[in-house]
Amino acid sequence: MLQRDSADSEKDGGPQFAEVFVIVWFGAVTITLNSKLLGGNISFFQSLCVLGYCILPLTVAMLICRLVLLAGPGPVNFMVRLFVVIVMFAWSIVGIDGDAVYLI
Numbered sequence: 001m002l003q004r005d006s007a008d009s010e011k012d013g014g015p016q017f018a019e020v021f022v023i024v025w026f027g028a029v030t031i032t033l034n035s036k037l038l039g040g041n042i043s044f045f046q047s048l049c050v051l052g053y054c055i056l057p058l059t060v061a062m063l064i065c066r067l068v069l070l071a072g073p074g075p076v077n078f079m080v081r082l083f084v085v086i087v088m089f090a091w092s093i094v095g096i097d098g099d100a101v102y103l104i
Contacts, residue, residue: 027051054092061088 031047065081 024048024051024055057088057091061085 028044028048028051031050032042032044035042035047061084064084068077068080068084071077
């Protein structure tokens with residue numbers, strides 16, 4: 001999904017994958033460091049799992065939006081995609097709150 005809309009058809013989507021990989025890795029390091037500084041007891045892999053729970057709904061939203069776009073652009077499709085993204089974003093925020101309570 002990261003390589004679908006690349007401007008150069010010869011590229012294989014490597015830079016997009018690398019960007020997402022680095023962002024997730026940096027987020028896991030940031031969460032671990034923040035928890036350690038606040039006196040929590042969390043490992044790097046536990047923080048990576050928390051990020052996974054938070055990224056999954058956004059990935060599902062991306063897949064649904066891609067499927068909706070196959071029907072063509074329009075105001076109804078925009079509203080459907082907006083609703084899906086808002087719901088999945090709220091799910092990922094609730095996932096952060098619930099997991100953070102159990103890990104710290």
